[in-house]
Structures are given as C-alpha cells and as structure tokens.
Amino acid sequence: MAWTGKILRVDLGTGTCASEPLNMEWAQNYLGQRGLATKYYVEECDPKVDPLSPDNKMIMTTGPLTGTCASTAGRYSVVTKGALTGAIACSNSGGFFGNEMKNAGWDMIIFEGKSANPVYLLVENDNARLLDASEFWGTSVWDTEEGIKKKHNDPHIRVASIGLSGERGVKFACVVNDMDRAAGRSGVGTVMGSKNLKAVAIRGTQGVRVKDFAAFRAATDAGKAVLAENAVTGQGLPAYGTQVLMNVINEVGALPTRNHLDVQFEGAGDISAEKMVEKRQSDGKANLITNAACFACTIGCGRVSQIERTHFTVKDRPEYQGAKGGLEYEAAWALGAATGVGDLDTLTFANFICNEQGFDPISFGATVGAAMELYETGVITKEQTGGIELKFGSAEALAEVTELTGRGEGFGAEIGLGSKLLCEKYGHPELSMSVKGQEFPAYDSRGIQGMGLTYATSNRGACHLRSYTVASEILGIPEKTDPLVADGKAGLVKAFQDATAAFDSSGLCIFTSFAWTLEDVAPQIDAACDGEWSAERLLEVGERVWNLERQFNLAAGFTGKDDNLPARLLKDAAKAGPAKGLTNQLDKMLPEYYEVRGWTPDGVPTNETLSRLGV
C-alpha cells in the first residue's frame, strides 16, 4: 500500500523494458523517492563511474505519498551521479508527472545503458516501450511535450524531457516536466541526454491506494489545516511565491551580488515579488498573472508570468509573449543579482528559456556571474565571447548568452561547462562560487553562517535544499537563531539535513516544512504505508539516507577536504549590511559537525555510526 510495489527497468542498450518487484525491506528502511532510489543506485553502480558513460544509471522515482491527496504529494526525483558534480545527485520536481507515474503503477523507473539512437519511453499503465525519438531530437522541451501529446492523440499524457542543452552536454541541464517544472540541479538532464533518452511520457489510470483511507483523510486534512493557517504557507507563498525573500535577504545582507563580490544588490527591489505584482506604467499590466499549484498542492507558490509585449526580448516573437512559468526566488537571484541585471522582464525571459531548453537557472546565472567577472577583469575577451559585451548588469548580454547556452552554441557552450570548469579553463579557479562543482544558490554564507556549513557538507554540492537553515536563522522557523554567529549551527544543520532527507523520501514538497515538522508528516505516512511510522523513525530514515549518500561520495573519491567554501567567502569580509566585516566561519563549525554526525575528524562515518543506522 502507498507503494505500488513495482519497478520498471529499462535497458536502453537492448531496448527492453521489464517489471520487477520493489524490495520491500529496503522500502521499510529508506521509505521511497530520494532514500530508496539512492539505495538502489548505490547498490547497482560503481561509485567511480563516469556520469556520462553508459554504465551510469538514472532512476526516476516517486515517494509512497506521491499521487495521494496529501498536500503537495505529487513529487518525483531523478537520482544518478551528477554530470556537474560527480557526486550523488537527487533532483526533485513537482508538476503532475510524478502522480502519472504512480497512477501507471510504478514506484520507480531505472534506466541503464545507452541507446544507439534517440528514443523516448512511452508508459501506458503496465505497458512500456521505447520508441524512436528522431522527430523530437533537436527540439525544445516545450515542442517535445506538445509533439508527443499530439502524436499519440492524448492530451492527458504527462511528459518529462530534456531540451537542446541536455542533448548537447551543457553540464547543468535539467529534466523538465509539465512545461516548467524541473528536476533542476546537478546535471541530471545531462546524464539523460548522454543516454540518448529524449523523454519519458506516461499515462496512468490505475489509481493510487493507501493502507487506511479514513485515517489517511483525517491525517491529510489535519496537515492541510496547518498549512492554511501558517503565515508562510497560507499567505506568503501563494501571494508572492518564494520571491517574497528577495527584499528580506537583501536587507539582512546575504544576497550574493555580482559573483559574490557584494552581499547587497541595489536592484533587488526591481526584481522582487513586490515588483512582480506591480502594474507596469507602459501597459498597465503586472508581470505576475496568477499563482499556480503543482499536483495536490494546497500552497500554490508557482508563478505564472507574462512579459511586456514590446520588451526587447520578446518583441516580434509571439511564442514568448504568452503566460508561462515565472520567476521563483532562486532563479530571480541567479539570473539577476548574481549577474547584476535588475530588469524583471529580462530575467523572466531568461527563465522561460531555461524551461524551454531545460537548464538550471541557478548554476547558469551563477556561471554567467563568474564569466562576467572574468570579462571585466580582462581575462575573457570580447573575441572569446563572440562579440558579447559580457559586463555586469547588461540585460542584453544576459538575454543573448541565455539563448546560446540553451542551444549549447558559441560562448554558450563555454557557460555550459559550469563555473568550476570555466574558471579553471581561464586560469582562475578561485572565481568559481561553488562546492563540489555545484554553484551556490541565493544566500551568502557570510551573512547566514549556517548556510556555509550547509553548502560545504551538502552531498550534492552547494545547495539550499539539503538544509534550509535560512528558515531558522532569518525566518525564525522552528525557532530563531542568530545568522551572524557560528555557534550551535553544527547541530542545526544536521537536524535540517536529516529532516529534509525524510521529507524528500516521502513524495512531499519540502516547502511544507515551513509549517510542518515530521510530527505532522508521520501520521500521514503511517496511515498510508505498511508498518508503523513515527517522527523519530522518519528522522532516523533521514539520517540513514544522509550517511548512505556520504558513503557513496567518499567511495567516489571525495574527502573531507571537499567540505569547503571558496576563499572569497572565508577571507573577503562582507562589505556592507548587518554582516559587514564578517567572513564565513566554517573552520569553527565543521569539526563540531563531524562530531555530532558521528564521523571521524576527517569526515568519515565511523563503523559505529554506520551500524547504528544499518547502512
């Protein structure tokens, strides 16, 4: 119950699809989605595997609650070894694709090998087959999704696909489903592209069942009431989306600006949530058309935006003039503050292209920021950019380089390397604002100390979705801690990391955790899944998942030395705002973190820790 108990295994080399039973013992220990798929992945793959070789596998996975009426229960994840990082990758997406997979009767789809020619997988309930994708190869995510629905004459098919960037090896390509929802980070779309797998198209009509429907209704109703009454999930996110953070984070001096040279952006107000709802003088309309929800979500933080028709990015291009998935905070930050571009419609356009061609706006924007610094210091020349004046703040340059990266062409191919390889190539590795090859998201760890430890120790490279201590340090959830001090952050980061891994293994969206603790989640899982599920047990699952991922990364060749931050954050103090004069104090937090984790001073889980968790 809750799990369908079935895995679809797709061998792209031989073109075969086979059903096999889910390992229920593992499901009891790793729950689902992130945890369970990671368990399958590490059992089946050599940690040293080249992410882009046929030997790497890619798993699409749902959680036990995916497809149910629990609020936000539509999530799925893509688990593999990341093309951007070479570390374990798990990228989570919303939309409606996850439910379709579950309704078709599958907990997971494991892809192995590589197809000789471009293919897509079509799943209609129990029936799965690989089909020739030559007519879709070379087209965008949007055209592929539409094309597949048309070809099979079925508007109900849900599609997850890659765009040109994923086909052409851009290292931070995503898997995009439902036009604008993405398994975004670490280059999972690049892995998909390397397998010649263009899309996964699913139609599911079998129904999703839980252990005890009456108890489940009661538990999920209680959960929804908590979300509705909470100021963040009940009001802030529906009205403003995650973009509600732009002005807040700028004010606390933690908005990384121009490749982390500054911690406040003078244009923050111009790219904020408040600006998105303000009517433009020119046409009297606002950028934001409405909010939108993913499957089963009672929060509805998604943005639907429209660019002013005469804006230089869309003028004479009607295909971009309609309403589409708009900016959320991380994207607005990366495309805007990180590059110094303060024009909302340009950022909205860049975001459209990221969705259309399937690449991660965070890594992309941050890499453009690094390239702009290289350009301004004369390391990269106009000749190398193909004539683009890649200056901080240039909306035109951003728009152009976005389209080039989407197609993996010209200087866009260089940006597509990601900041680490790009900066190494031009002899300035120190300018890449990344950890384990993955670019930072939208919080400067000089102004929010816990995020420094979060980034340094994240198993998938720098990321805010592995332990969002911003909730505690800035928003006071579940309790307020001082963002400027390092004390106590080791325990805080561990607690967030473990709880997050549990949420990510359930089928729920992590945004529920603004209002829910695992105490709210446990009754929902308990009513849905076989076994008895308490908050303590879920937290232990989270810790088990964290250690499993860590073990994989160590075996892949990472060491404690990789739990580090760029020198800019450790040596160059913040120039303004509340954190003025501060650097990140990682050296104070890291040893304590290893200790609370039960790891050696070198960052290796002890045997005792591993056997306590049964890893």
Added chain:
Amino acid sequence: MQRSLSIEPEKCTGCLQCELACSLDNEGAFNPSKSRIRVFKFEDEGRFVPYTCTQCAEAWCLKACPVDAISLDPETGAKVVSDALCVGCKVCTIACPFGTINYNQDTGKVIKCDLCEGEPECATACPTDAITYIDANWTGLERMRAWAQRTDAGAGAAE
C-alpha cells in the same frame, strides 16, 4: 432548498484536490483520470478552469437514455446514473452539449457528477473555495455583490 456547485475559475490554482476527492469517493482510489470533475489548464493565458455537470433541469442525458438508467434525485436535483441499469450505449455522452457525462471503459458504464448525495467532495476538498456548494437559486449572488460594490448607488448615505 436545492443547492448547486458554484465554480469560480479565477480562484483555481490547478491543484487537482477536487479530482482526487471525487475519484476517491466514486472509485475508492486516488485516480484523477476517473474524476467526474476535470480541471483544464489554458497554458498561455495562465487560467485554470474546473468543469463538471451543472445538473440541467431538463437534462439531455436523462432524456436520451433508452433504458431510463439516468434519474432525478429529488433531494439534490442531481441526475444520477444507475450502474445496474446502464448498458453503456453512450447515447447520453452524445446528447450532453457540455461533455460532462463520459464512458468508463473499465466498467462499461457512464460516469457523471451526482453531487455526492448532497455533500460534494470536490467542494469540501478545494483549498481556495473555487468550488462551493450554494443555494441553487442564487449562484450569482457573490458576483452581484461584487458589482454592487462597484456602483456609486447609495454613496450619499455614507456622507
């Protein structure tokens, strides 16, 4: 007093909780593909529109059915399909101008909204009040109120 489903698309976020609730009540599983209410997304306009049977007073489906499998529930005003009588001929699906009665391959019967015997699950589940269950005679009341507020009639009284 009969009540009607009132649908206000501008409030809808497209979450499909209504479809989940409907399918659970009618099919015993979470299965939006079997929901009697469907939510349509108009991508380029950023609009979500829930749509279901309006329970016509003179129902085309009811009149078209050759075996009288569709009847009126006098309590709720719903037009209800009897699974025992329905032969799956689909004539009602042709007769309905709105497309809100549909054939279900798995059972060989048609399915349509029956107002859940007077407690529509979709309205209960909707988190945004885009679907409500209100006095059948006054489904326009809130819209009237909104327009009334925009007129200046009676403005003098406040002075």
